[in-house]
Amino acid sequence: xxxxxxxxxxxxxxxxxxxxxxxxxxxxxxxxxxxxxxxxxxxxxxxxxxxxxxxxxxxxxxxxxxxxxxxxxx
Amino acid sequence: xxxxxxxxxxxxxxxxxxxxxxxxxxxxxxxxxxxxxxxxxxxxxxxxxxxxxxxxxxxxxxxxxxxxxxxxxxxxxxxxxxxxxxxxxxxxxxxxxxxxxxxxxxxxxxxxxxxxxxxxxxxxxxxxxxxxxxxxxxxxxxxxxxxxxxxxxxxxxxxxxxxxxxxxxxxxxxxxxxxxxxxxxxxxxxxxxxxxxxxxxxxxxxxxxxxxxxxxxxxxxxxxxxxxxxxxxxxxxxxxxxxxxxxxxxxxxxxxxxxxxxxxxxxxxxxxxxxxxxxxxxxxxxxxxxxxxxxxxxxxxxxxxxxxxxxxxxxxxxxxxxxxxxxxxxxxxxxxxxxxxxxxxxxxxxxxxxxxxxxxxxxxxxxxxxxxxxxxxxxxxxxxxxxxxxxxxxxxxxxxxxxxxxxxxxxxxxxxxxxxxxxxxxxxxxxxxxxxxxxxxxxxxxxxxxxxxxxxxxxxxxxxxxxxxxxxxxxxxxxxxxxxxxxxxxxxxxxxxxxxxxxxxxxxxxxxxxxxxxxxxxxxxxxxxxxxxxxxxxxxxxxxxxxxxxxxxxxxxxxxxxxxxxxxxxxxxxxxxxxxxxxxxxxxxxxxxxxxxxxxxxxxxxxxxxxxxxxxxxxxxxxxxxxxxxxxxxxxxxxxxxxxxxxxxxxxxxxxxxxxxxxxxxxxxxxxxxxxxxxxxxxxxxxxxxxxxxxxxxxxxxxxxxxxxxxxxxxxxxxxxxxxxxxxxxxxxxx
Numbered sequence: 001x002x003x004x005x006x007x008x009x010x011x012x013x014x015x016x017x018x019x020x021x022x023x024x025x026x027x028x029x030x031x032x033x034x035x036x037x038x039x040x041x042x043x044x045x046x047x048x049x050x051x052x053x054x055x056x057x058x059x060x061x062x063x064x065x066x067x068x069x070x071x072x073x074x
Numbered sequence: 075x076x077x078x079x080x081x082x083x084x085x086x087x088x089x090x091x092x093x094x095x096x097x098x099x100x101x102x103x104x105x106x107x108x109x110x111x112x113x114x115x116x117x118x119x120x121x122x123x124x125x126x127x128x129x130x131x132x133x134x135x136x137x138x139x140x141x142x143x144x145x146x147x148x149x150x151x152x153x154x155x156x157x158x159x160x161x162x163x164x165x166x167x168x169x170x171x172x173x174x175x176x177x178x179x180x181x182x183x184x185x186x187x188x189x190x191x192x193x194x195x196x197x198x199x200x201x202x203x204x205x206x207x208x209x210x211x212x213x214x215x216x217x218x219x220x221x222x223x224x225x226x227x228x229x230x231x232x233x234x235x236x237x238x239x240x241x242x243x244x245x246x247x248x249x250x251x252x253x254x255x256x257x258x259x260x261x262x263x264x265x266x267x268x269x270x271x272x273x274x275x276x277x278x279x280x281x282x283x284x285x286x287x288x289x290x291x292x293x294x295x296x297x298x299x300x301x302x303x304x305x306x307x308x309x310x311x312x313x314x315x316x317x318x319x320x321x322x323x324x325x326x327x328x329x330x331x332x333x334x335x336x337x338x339x340x341x342x343x344x345x346x347x348x349x350x351x352x353x354x355x356x357x358x359x360x361x362x363x364x365x366x367x368x369x370x371x372x373x374x375x376x377x378x379x380x381x382x383x384x385x386x387x388x389x390x391x392x393x394x395x396x397x398x399x400x401x402x403x404x405x406x407x408x409x410x411x412x413x414x415x416x417x418x419x420x421x422x423x424x425x426x427x428x429x430x431x432x433x434x435x436x437x438x439x440x441x442x443x444x445x446x447x448x449x450x451x452x453x454x455x456x457x458x459x460x461x462x463x464x465x466x467x468x469x470x471x472x473x474x475x476x477x478x479x480x481x482x483x484x485x486x487x488x489x490x491x492x493x494x495x496x497x498x499x500x501x502x503x504x505x506x507x508x509x510x511x512x513x514x515x516x517x518x519x520x521x522x523x524x525x526x527x528x529x530x531x532x533x534x535x536x537x538x539x540x541x542x543x544x545x546x547x548x549x550x551x552x553x554x555x556x557x558x559x560x561x562x563x564x565x566x567x568x569x570x571x572x573x574x575x576x577x578x579x580x581x582x583x584x585x586x587x588x589x590x591x592x593x594x595x596x597x598x599x600x601x602x603x604x605x606x607x608x609x610x611x612x613x614x615x616x617x618x619x620x621x622x623x624x625x626x627x628x629x630x631x632x633x634x635x636x637x638x639x640x641x642x643x644x645x646x647x648x649x650x651x652x653x654x655x656x657x658x659x660x661x662x663x664x665x666x667x668x669x670x671x672x673x674x675x676x677x678x679x680x681x682x683x684x685x686x687x688x689x690x691x692x693x694x695x696x697x698x699x700x701x702x703x704x705x706x707x708x709x710x711x712x713x714x715x716x717x718x719x720x721x722x723x724x725x726x727x728x729x730x731x732x733x734x735x736x737x738x739x740x741x742x743x744x745x746x747x748x749x750x751x752x753x754x755x756x757x758x759x760x761x762x763x764x765x766x767x768x769x770x771x772x773x774x775x776x777x778x779x780x781x782x783x784x785x786x787x788x789x790x791x792x793x794x795x796x797x798x799x800x801x802x803x804x805x806x807x808x809x
């Protein structure tokens with residue numbers, strides 16, 4: 001049963017770490033805009049095309065960008 | 075409009091010369107909107123930060139005070155292609171947001187504790203059946219106590235506070251037995267642990283808190299969501315008044331910032347922003363939102379006008395005044411206060427359940443202890459058994475039974491376009507057996523429609539409608555809605571009070587009064603027939619006369635029919651003239667209608683219904699309906715309603731259709747059925763579990779299984795309220 005001496009504190013430590021992480025994320029405002037987080041990942045125009053020097057970078061056509069251009073045409 | 079806006083009320087100034095403002099944004103629909111708005115704003119020098127909250131469609135903007143001002147922020151958002159409305163966040167929702175965070179923290183702590191204590195408890199349970207030594211068991215119990223006591227002390231606060239408040243008010247609510255159960259379970263477990271006993275109930279107490287906090291959090295989140303939408307709608311609708319400064323300059327100010335004595339300019343087509351007296355100009359005003367009267371009233375200097383009236387023909391200067399004695403607003407205020415005072419708060423189902431539940435449970439526990447003592451058990455055993463009874467009956471299922479249904483039902487209603495102002499409206503909606511409609515703005519659309527649009531040559535209609543886009547006159551605005559192409563005619567000139575003219579295809583076109591168009595002899599001038607107005611249009615020798623009339627909501631007839639089939643009695647109580655109400659009643663087949671009612675008469679009519687034992691759902695939109703909305707058993711308002719009416723309605727519905735009324739009643743009835751079922755389930759659970767507890771056979775394992783089992787059962791049953799999706803699908807099908 002000596003194994004309990006370090007297993008129980010370890011289990012508690014894991015639990016406390018989880019709780020602390022949650023409280024931190026709550027304070028950090030990560031639950032303020034749940035729907036926003038889901039869609040903010042979609043636009044990918046901040047991705048730089050691989051292999052091009054940044055000076056000659058051309059904008060990539062993205063889904064979000066294309067949708068926007070369609071919007072404008074209407 | 076090009077007037078300067080005074081937004082100082084909405085701007086918060088921070089340290090180091092920064093300013094902050096929150097805006098409710100219209101038209102945000104997809105991911106690219108976020109980037110467009112945020113990116114567009116951040117490119118403007120002077121703007122420090124812009125963050126759009128996609129969940130509640132609000133934009134937070136920070137900027138440098140010296141380089142920028144608030145009005146330009148709104149302009150900038152408008153240039154990007156969205157409409158933004160300033161929003162007073164602090165006042166509206168700061169408390170709510172703080173409470174939501176607090177509940178979530180309590181939930182997190184309870185969740186952490188219940189997981190870790192359960193880890194220890196499961197070891198003890200399996201150890202008790204195996205070869206665990208008493209020393210190890212004690213160690214595990216002490217460890218559980220170490221986690222459970224502080225965690226319960228923190229996470230239990232929402233219940234303890236509410237229970238204390240109830241006891242101070244000499245009342246019982248569900249939180250009293252909950253708090254008592256939790257405290258006793260923890261206390262007993264501590265004593266048992268000190269006595270090296272085999273069982274401790276730390277896990278039961280924490281599990282109870284965890285389940286209940288889940289329910290509380292969901293309930294609160296749902297209510298916050300509907301309230302956020304309602305607040306956004308209020309911000310979108312927020313009206314501005316044009317204040318005339320001493321210097322003669324005109325500034326747009328939010329209505330809330332207007333003071334008595336201010337001089338305001340009300341242009342044709344504007345709504346009067348505040349109550350006051352006319353000090354200059356003559357015009358006609360439409361007071362249908364105030365009194366329900368659809369006939370326009372001519373006014374001139376000295377006449378009093380009420381907020382919400384629509385100015386028709388000429389520009390007015392008014393002086394803002396507080397409502398004097400004897401005015402309509404004064405009467406409405408007086409009646410409202412009385413209605414709110416005398417409204418018997420119907421006891422909510424949950425409170426009624428708590429009122430008999432707590433005494434019964436506590437008496438059972440006391441009797442158990444007494445019974446065991448008489449049967450010769452030791453004091454310790456008798457008390458332990460009695461506390462086990464309290465733990466097993468701790469109203470976990472009962473406390474979830476009703477809120478769980480409310481959460482699910484209000485989210486279904488929300489998707490049907492119905493925003494609840496108060497949680498127990500669902501219960502009251504389910505009891506409705508009479509529906510009272512106001513006519514103007516409720517059965518009819520808030521704005522008039524062109525009656526003979528189909529009879530006019532489409533090409534001519536299109537030209538007239540495009541010309542109408544250049545006019546501020548409310549009748550022209552009605553016609554302008556028919557325009558397919560939204561670009562106004564070039565070089566259109568408006569002659570106030572007469573009409574607009576422009577050159578279309580090289581020939582002059584005129585839109586306005588018959589006289590203005592030179593159609594004096596052949597067109598009906600106005601109001602030969604009641605409630606109809608005419609606009610004339612002439613272009614290149616061809617002419618048309620458009621009849622504008624209050625139209626019924628598109629689905630009014632079918633909704634009235636459907637309500638009747640549900641066994642509901644339908645009544646119209648209107649403030650309009652009998653000759654205007656009769657055709658509507660006939661068209662809808664409603665036999666019981668009364669017209670020309672003052673606000674006090676409406677309340678009297680509702681009181682008669684109440685005296686006859688009927689539960690009335692009142693649906694109305696005008697200022698004159700507000701007291702009746704407050705006095706009725708339950709009430710609804712369309713979104714176009716006057717603010718005072720919306721504030722006193724239990725629910726607000728969106729859109730041009732009346733279908734939400736049917737949806738609300740059917741969802742509420744189903745929810746009510748589920749609530750009763752859930753209460754039945756909770757009682758059945760207790761009936762099964764209590765004898766076991768009284769007999770003294772309840773171990774912590776049984777308590778844990780029974781508690782989580784019953785909570786899951788009622789929650790799953792509550793989820794069936796989503797099946798009202800049938801109502802939803804119809805809403806979708808209808809558009």
